[in-house]
Amino acid sequence: MINDNDVIETLDELEAFLRLVESGGLALENAAGVALATNNANGRPFVAVLDDNQQLVLGRWVTNEVFENGKDMVRYGLKKPH
Incomplete structure (x- = not known):
């Protein structure tokens, strides 16, 4: 998946x-x-697309910087483009 x-x-x-x-x-x-999220085996951060059952549909690795600084973007969503 990743x-x-x-x-x-x-x-x-x-x-x-x-x-x-x-x-x-x-x-x-x-x-x-x-x-x-982070991978349980190695602690590597990734962005996960989840289904209705919280199962991984697609994942992409992210850098530690993106993991730390992108939390609000993922949590609250993107602002609509003007």
């Missing part, structure tokens, strides 16, 4: 990913929410 070569390195990249998820641009089935 591609090791696909790392979100900036807040702009995180925003673009979240917009794709919100708009349905990734054609994900049953995507119900997004969360920042």
Whole structure:
């Protein structure tokens, strides 16, 4: 579910990913929410797209900086573009 070569390195990249998820641009089935999490095995941070049952649908690794500074963006959603 998580591609090791696909790392979100900036807040702009995180925003673009979240917009794709919100708009349905990734054609994900049953995507119900997004969360920042850490891998239990190695502690590596990632952004997770979850279904109605809180199961991982899609994940992308993020840098520690994006993990720390993107929490509000994920928690409260994106501001609508003007």
